[in-house]
Amino acid sequence: MVQADFLDLYARGLVTRREAPTLWRPECVTALAQADIEDKEDAPASFVTLLFATTSGRAIPITTTRPELLAACGAVFVHPEDPRYVDLVGAAARRWSFR
Secondary structure (H helix, E strand, O other): OOOHHHHHHOEEEEEEEEOOEEEEEEEOOOOOOOOOOOOOOOOOOOOOEEEEEOOOOOOEEEEEOOHHHHHHOOOOOOOOOOOOOHOOOOOEEEEEEEE
């Protein structure tokens, strides 16, 4: 049934192929579907801060519990009216280091 639905969506041009972050299970050496994942609300997590640097040399700290996904990020967004970041609108940045 799933394969038939997929083929139908493909025939109608509603299936696309793109690069995106993958849910990966190293123990099985395989990708997982989101439907296979059971969310845990109370699971312990660690924050990791990565520093990005602008072309002007300003450091931008990005803190996340999922640092493995930052490699797939193509942009850093800021609110253009936030006074802390107004000078970063239109600036380029790259990953600099881990904290």
